[in-house]
Amino acid sequence: MISFILRRLFTLIPMLLGISLLAFVIMTAAPGDFLNEARAARDVSDETIQQMEKQFGLDQPWYIQYLLWLKNIVTLNFGDSWTYKVPVIELLRERVPATLILSLSSLTIAWLIAVPLGVLAAMYKDSIFDRASSILAYAAISIPEFFLALLAVVFAAQTGWFPIGGRTSIEHEFMSRPEQWIDYLYHLILPSLVLGLGSVAGLMRIMRANFLDSIRSEYVTTARAKGLKEDIIMFRHVLRNAINPLLTAFGFYLASLLSGALLVENVMNYPGLGQLVFQSLLRQDQYVVMAAVLVGASMLVLGNLIADILLAWADPRIRTRKAI
Amino acid sequence: MSNKPLLNVKDLHISFGQVNSISHAVQGISFKIEKGETVAVVGESGSGKSVTAMALTRLLPESAHCKITGCIQLEEQDTLALEADALREIRGGKIAYIFQEPSTSLNPVYTIGFQIKEALDLHRPEVTDQQAEAERLLDAVGIKDPRQTLNDYPHQLSGGMQQRAMIAMALACQPKLLVADEPTTALDVTIQAQIIELLKKLKSEQEMSIMLITHNFGIVTGFADRVIVMFRGNIVESGPTDEVLKNPQHPYTQALIDCIPKLGKKQDRLTTIDYEKITG
């Protein structure tokens, strides 16, 4: 198992290099260079700019520039943000956990809703419940995330039940520790629901199809022929097998979650990585954008790795094959 | 008591489908299986033999599409009339099954040991050392390294080993009747012979009746005490194996026997069944 994880980690290196190259090429394709904004800013001294030019090799050919940038990144030097006036790494340290928490909580919500609904829809196939949930699933897939986020904000504004945005309340600073945690959670509910709902529909349909496949398997007949109770058959034999493909879907949903989070964060004013990317793009804060794209992609790649590991852990056919 | 048959099926009808397109898979068959007896049910696919076997413990999908009528008397009980709880006591406990495709009949995500112990849990709660019992069972079906195999997942075993594990699982419940539904069809020829040998050995060791479902007359010889020949949902012939083989009464039985390729008999091509002759 450990060698499997190590091998997978090793294959990530060329992948991440490719991503960084792509991010670099895209960002340098725009006219001007990284330091345009800095040169325009009055409060940045010429010396700093010269120092930066040298550090990032702006007078050199592009591939040298890329290698220099890469060298800096490996040492976690992502450069400085001109608009926030802090090293990019500090911004990341603040924003990445926020987006991770948002993504994970919406993933949890999506799973908690989708798995039971999918199972019920499969067990009562063709019932009114099955049909209604399938229609709702179509509806949920078709609502644009930003529109749903907008509706959520309208809902929050008109009922006053939820904060209309942000990650903390104004009086957050004056709260005790437990109160602060509750404050975070309170601000997390609505964005997580909005972000999770889009995945619910897809996950539910996968779950339903898997469960139906699994129900028809011969090992279910074997289990029944053994004299097992129906509910034990459903949980121990059917569900356990039906859940594996969901783990494969994990990577795919993480990708759409990160994209969705960008929109939801912006509409709901949630200070995460997505909001950072967007605002930095508007202000041409190139270092921040490149770093955020790279980090976003790394999160996705690592998410896929985790999905693979989970799958290997859950499915002995994969686990034992890799072990040989 | 001993003169009563273990299983007594009377006028069994099974039909599938709804009003417009009903297919009568089994059309009123009756047969008996005595204690300790091995009965082979022979017929081609679609003759209703597997459906009959599944109907014994109502394993067919219960829905409006599937209708079973008649009487299936197992010792004192009519399984068609049983409540769900009582039916589960029968399943595995009195009638155990092994199926055609061992690779899909075992749950891929659980170890062999887990799946055997699951059966022990249900029907033999008195067994305290499940590990030892499961090992003994695997040993009894001829698995070389039972301790290791207990921790193996189905895909780590060969087809023959998987089928042995299935048999061990069926034996775990000490059933009165073992239903073997085409147990060798999916296996290599040499493995087929081994599995049949194993079933023969188990039959002589345990006080167990066997209902062997097959389309292959070849494996019936020297194994089954009695043969029931099914054709298109009906029993067309039944009797002691030797008699049926020597002196088949029904043209379909004759045709099936002719299909067995024989050593030393010169044949240009294998015999096929001429249905027009049978149905007349």
Place this chain on the structure above:
Amino acid sequence: MSRIREVIVAVWDRKSGRALLILLLALYVCAIAAPFIAPYETSTQELGKAFHPPTSLTFSEGRLAVRIYQQTNKDLNLFEPIEGKIAPIHFFSRGYEYKILGILPWDRHLFTVDEAHRIYLLGSDSTGRDVFSRLLYGSQISLSIGLIGISITLFFGFIVGAVAGFYGGKTDFVIMRLVEILMAIPGLYLLLALRSALAPYFSSTKMYLVIVIILALIGWAGTSRMIRGMALSIRNRPFVQASEAMGQSTTVILFRHILPNLSSYLLVAATLSIPGYILGEAALSFLGLGITEPDASWGLMLSQAQEARILMLNFWWMLTPGVAIFITVMAFNLLGDILRDIVDPKFGINKS
């Protein structure tokens, strides 16, 4: 291509399929006829009538008319209908000039009211522009971008995917690694990065083109991966190997043997990816990085709805572009699923 016709006939034969086709056809007709149906241009403002509610219709002397409103609260943008004051609706009347299909100049409109008054079927926005008219014009963008985007994507996706699947080896390896890298970057991050890289090279009126290019640049990766898989399975079929053995050129094999065999699958894939393009454009415009004012796009219109006033006051009509996106995307999703049921019978069995 007869397979495609078969599939479409099969969709038409289903009740739900027919309903969806009719709905989509109606949407496209509305988009094409937008200048005729829309009573106002996208940029026609009326600053005194900001956030005007939808005008209610009444019958008067056997003619359809709209009621006339007056502002009752300037701070809250509240309007009340004036008792007894109406303006008749004129059908097929003259209005602003436009060009039919961009060619023939005309000035007839489906309905108008006298110039002194306004007809707001779905209310007005912050500068008094007619939401209904803007929705119609916006549909031109959303409905066309899906079709154009997917055409470009399918074209490149087919060539790249088929080449990778057909040649295998190093070509395949390089292309597939590139695809993996593209797919490893969260879609919207890539979308934004590409937008900021490409936009400076185009004028703001060409944003439509930029969006199409960006969406196609991102979209080809997934498409070509899918087509590669299909090409791989088809290339081992006897008829392809036979024509290879006969010395047929690769191009001919690709277009004569592989393309027709994939056509119905491509139709399914295309239908199911169209929502992605519609949503992509809407998201970009919503963030203010896509279609720009005074042009109308559903996403752009929704971005206006983020204003605090709209959140607090009940200006529900500002959210109608979201409903329009929802209906369009849902129609394509449902149609795609019906197509998949028809084209991939195995999938259909699994589902039923």
